[in-house]
Amino acid sequence: MSALTTVLLNLFVIYAAAKLAGALFSRLGQPGVIGELLAGILIGPHALGLIGVPTVGILDLFQGNREAAEHALELVLESFAELGVVVLLFTVGLETRATDILRVGMRAAAVGVLGIAVPFVLGFGFMALTGHPGLESAFVATALVATSVGITARVLQELGVLRTREARIILGAAVIDDILGLLILAVVAGAGSGEADTRAIVLIALQALAFVGFIAWAGTHATRRFSVRLDDVNEIVPLNLSLLLMLGLAALASIIGLAGIIGAFLAGMVLAESRERFNLEHQSRPIYEFLVPVFFVFTGTKVDPSALTDGPIVAIAAAITLIAIISKLAGAGVGMLGAGRRAMLIVGVGMVPRGEVGLIVAGIGLSQGIIPADIFSVVVIMSIATTLIVPPVLSAIYQRSPETGAAAVITHDISDELELDAPPAV
Amino acid sequence: MSALTTVLLNLFVIYAAAKLAGALFSRLGQPGVIGELLAGILIGPHALGLIGVPTVGILDLFQGNREAAEHALELVLESFAELGVVVLLFTVGLETRATDILRVGMRAAAVGVLGIAVPFVLGFGFMALTGHPGLESAFVATALVATSVGITARVLQELGVLRTREARIILGAAVIDDILGLLILAVVAGAGSGEADTRAIVLIALQALAFVGFIAWAGTHATRRFSVRLDDVNEIVPLNLSLLLMLGLAALASIIGLAGIIGAFLAGMVLAESRERFNLEHQSRPIYEFLVPVFFVFTGTKVDPSALTDGPIVAIAAAITLIAIISKLAGAGVGMLGAGRRAMLIVGVGMVPRGEVGLIVAGIGLSQGIIPADIFSVVVIMSIATTLIVPPVLSAIYQRSPETGAAAVITHDISDELELDAPPAV
Numbered sequence: 001m002s003a004l005t006t007v008l009l010n011l012f013v014i015y016a017a018a019k020l021a022g023a024l025f026s027r028l029g030q031p032g033v034i035g036e037l038l039a040g041i042l043i044g045p046h047a048l049g050l051i052g053v054p055t056v057g058i059l060d061l062f063q064g065n066r067e068a069a070e071h072a073l074e075l076v077l078e079s080f081a082e083l084g085v086v087v088l089l090f091t092v093g094l095e096t097r098a099t100d101i102l103r104v105g106m107r108a109a110a111v112g113v114l115g116i117a118v119p120f121v122l123g124f125g126f127m128a129l130t131g132h133p134g135l136e137s138a139f140v141a142t143a144l145v146a147t148s149v150g151i152t153a154r155v156l157q158e159l160g161v162l163r164t165r166e167a168r169i170i171l172g173a174a175v176i177d178d179i180l181g182l183l184i185l186a187v188v189a190g191a192g193s194g195e196a197d198t199r200a201i202v203l204i205a206l207q208a209l210a211f212v213g214f215i216a217w218a219g220t221h222a223t224r225r226f227s228v229r230l231d232d233v234n235e236i237v238p239l240n241l242s243l244l245l246m247l248g249l250a251a252l253a254s255i256i257g258l259a260g261i262i263g264a265f266l267a268g269m270v271l272a273e274s275r276e277r278f279n280l281e282h283q284s285r286p287i288y289e290f291l292v293p294v295f296f297v298f299t300g301t302k303v304d305p306s307a308l309t310d311g312p313i314v315a316i317a318a319a320i321t322l323i324a325i326i327s328k329l330a331g332a333g334v335g336m337l338g339a340g341r342r343a344m345l346i347v348g349v350g351m352v353p354r355g356e357v358g359l360i361v362a363g364i365g366l367s368q369g370i371i372p373a374d375i376f377s378v379v380v381i382m383s384i385a386t387t388l389i390v391p392p393v394l395s396a397i398y399q400r401s402p403e404t405g406a407a408a409v410i411t412h413d414i415s416d417e418l419e420l421d422a423p424p425a426v
Numbered sequence: 427m428s429a430l431t432t433v434l435l436n437l438f439v440i441y442a443a444a445k446l447a448g449a450l451f452s453r454l455g456q457p458g459v460i461g462e463l464l465a466g467i468l469i470g471p472h473a474l475g476l477i478g479v480p481t482v483g484i485l486d487l488f489q490g491n492r493e494a495a496e497h498a499l500e501l502v503l504e505s506f507a508e509l510g511v512v513v514l515l516f517t518v519g520l521e522t523r524a525t526d527i528l529r530v531g532m533r534a535a536a537v538g539v540l541g542i543a544v545p546f547v548l549g550f551g552f553m554a555l556t557g558h559p560g561l562e563s564a565f566v567a568t569a570l571v572a573t574s575v576g577i578t579a580r581v582l583q584e585l586g587v588l589r590t591r592e593a594r595i596i597l598g599a600a601v602i603d604d605i606l607g608l609l610i611l612a613v614v615a616g617a618g619s620g621e622a623d624t625r626a627i628v629l630i631a632l633q634a635l636a637f638v639g640f641i642a643w644a645g646t647h648a649t650r651r652f653s654v655r656l657d658d659v660n661e662i663v664p665l666n667l668s669l670l671l672m673l674g675l676a677a678l679a680s681i682i683g684l685a686g687i688i689g690a691f692l693a694g695m696v697l698a699e700s701r702e703r704f705n706l707e708h709q710s711r712p713i714y715e716f717l718v719p720v721f722f723v724f725t726g727t728k729v730d731p732s733a734l735t736d737g738p739i740v741a742i743a744a745a746i747t748l749i750a751i752i753s754k755l756a757g758a759g760v761g762m763l764g765a766g767r768r769a770m771l772i773v774g775v776g777m778v779p780r781g782e783v784g785l786i787v788a789g790i791g792l793s794q795g796i797i798p799a800d801i802f803s804v805v806v807i808m809s810i811a812t813t814l815i816v817p818p819v820l821s822a823i824y825q826r827s828p829e830t831g832a833a834a835v836i837t838h839d840i841s842d843e844l845e846l847d848a849p850p851a852v
Contacts, residue, residue: 005680007505012673019666061497071487072498079433079502240445243716247438254431286709287716
C-alpha cells in the first residue's frame, strides 16, 4: 500500500469512526464529541491499530526506518487534526463579537489570571514537597497552567450555549490564559536553558499582547468598513478571504508562540463583527463537518492504556490530575465569586482541559533533560484525563439545570441563532 | 518554529498564493488553475522555497535527519493535495450521471483503448530504437500511458463545459484508461521483478473491473432507493454520508491499485443519480474552495527548473514529451473519428496530462533498478510538461469556438446548471 493510499485509508477510518460514534452518542443524548474521543481511543495505534500504523509505502519512503515512518504518519494526521481544531475555533469566533467578550472582560481576566496562578502554585508545591528538584517542579507546574479550550468550545457549541455569559467568560479567559501561559513557559524554559533573558521575555509579552489587541481592534474596524464594499460580490469571495484570514492568523499566532487556535478564534471574532457576515457560518459548516471530527478522534488516539499499568506512575499521575482539576476549579471559581454557584461550576469545569499545551511544555522539559521520562508520562496522563473528563461533566451540568442556561442567553438578535449551535446526528 | 506551526504556515502560503494567482488569472480571462500551477512553481522548494522547507521543529522530530524531515513535510502537503484532488473529482462526479457516461460509452472505450495503445507503441519504439534495453523501454512506454484527469477536469469545470459530450467522453475514457494502465503496469512490473504471474494479473483486472462496475451499478440503484428515505432529515446527514462514500471509495480504489481520484469520481457519479441531490453541490463548494487549490499549487512545486540545464537529458525529455503529446492526440483522435475536428482536438488535448501516474510507474522502475536516474528525470519532465501545457491550450480551443461548445451541451434540466461550473475570482 503506497504512502498516499495509507493516508486516504486513515482519513476514511477516522471519519467513519467519528460519524458512527458521534451519531450513536447524539442518539444517547450525549455530546457527539465524547463518541469521537472514545472512537479515537478504540481505533488508535495503542488499541486496534486501525490508524497511525505505517505501511510498506511509508516505510519505503523512510528507507525502512520505522520510527521516522511513524513520526511522519503521525505528523500527517496531526496536521489534519490541527486544521480541524483551527476551523472549530474559527466557527466559535464567528459566534463571538469582540464587544461581547469586552463586556465580560473583567470576569474573564480574573478567571484567566487566577486559573493560571492557583494551578501553578499548587502544582509546584506538590512536586517540591514530594522531593522533586525546583526546576523540574516548575516545569510540571507550568504544564498544569494553560487551558486548551478546543474541547470545551466544542461541547458548548453542541449544547447550543455558546452565546451565554459563561461561555463568553471561558473564551475570553482562554485567550488571557494562553498569553500568560506563554510567558510562564518563556520564564521557566529560559531558566532551564540557563539563559533567562528578561528583555526577551518582555518582548514575548509585548508581542503576544500586541497581536491580540491589534487584531481585535484593527480587525474589527477593518471588517466593518471592508464588508460594505464586499456586499455586491459573490459569496465565495468573502468565504475565501475569511479562510485566508483564519489560516494567516492561526499561523501568525503559532509563530509568536501562542496557540494557533487563538489566532483562528480571533479571525472568527473579527469577522463576527461584520453585520452581514456573508453567510459565513452556513458556508463554513461543510468544512467543519469534514475536518473538526479529525481533531477529536486524533486526540483519542493519543491515549495509551498501557501507561496505566505502572503503579507508582499512576499514583503520581492521579495526584497531579486531581491537583490539575481542583486548582482550575478553585482558581476559576474564585474569579467567578458572586456570579452564583452554577456559573462558577460551569466556568471552572470549562477551564479544566489541558490538552496539547501541557504536552508541549512537558516535551520541552523532556528534551532539555529537566523532566525525566516517567514524569513526562505523568503529564501526558494528566493532559488526557483532564480532556476526557470535561465533555460528560459539562453536559451533565447543563442537563441538570437547562432552564437557567436558556435564560442566561444574551443574544441580541434571534436571526443570529444558527444551526451551528446544535449539530444533528451523523 | 514547531512542526505544526510550519505546516500551518505552509498551508497559509499555499492558500494565499493560490487565491492571489487564481484571481489574477481569472481577471486576465484565463483559467485560475494556470495561476495556481505557476504560483506553485514560484513558491516551491526549487524556487523561492516559501513552502516545503523543513524548519527546526520538523528537523527535531527526525533527529536532525534532513532527508527524512523533507520527506515528511512533503508527505503532509501531498496528503492535503491528494484530498484536494479527491474532492475535485468528487464534485466532477456529482455533475456526471452514470447514464450520461454510458451514452458515450463506445466513444469513451475507443478513446481510452487507443489513447493507451498508441503512446505505448510509440514510446516503446522510440526508446528501443535509441538503444535502450527492452525492459527499460517498456517501463518508459508504460509511464507514457495513463492520463491523469485532474487538470483537465478542473479546466473543463472552470470553463463551464463539464456537461458537454466531449467532457463526458474524456471522463469515461479516463476511467477505462486508468484500468488499462493498471494492467499494463502489473504486466511490466511483473516482468521487471521476474515474477510475471498471469493469474495475479487476471485477478487485478477482474478486481478493477468489478470495482468500477459494481459501484456504478449498485451504487446508482442504492442511492435512488436510499435517497427517498433521507428526504426528511437535515441536509447535513446526506453531506456526511456523501463525504464518507467519497473517502471510502477513494481509499478502496487506491488499495486495489487504481487512482484514488477514480474512486472519488465514482462516488460523485453514484450520488449524481439521486434526483434530489440534497444540495450536495452547493454544500461541497466550501470544501472545494478550501482544499482543491492545494493540489494545483502543490503540483506546481514539483517543477525543478534546474533539471532543464542538462543538455542530453533535455533533448531526450523533449522527444519523449513530444511523443507523449502526439501519441495521445493521435490515439484519442482516431477514437473520435467522425465526431468532427473540434471534438477530436478537445478530447485529444484533454487526455494529454500524465501527472502523477507516470511518476509512479517511473518510480517503480527506478526502485527496481530498471530505469536509470536520468531517464527517471526524463519521465518527470514529461509528466510536468504534459500537465502544464493543457490548461492554456484547452481554454484557447474553447475560447476560439465557444458557440459550438454551448450548442453541444446536453444537459437535461436547466436547474442542474450550477455555480460549480464557473467559479468566480478569488
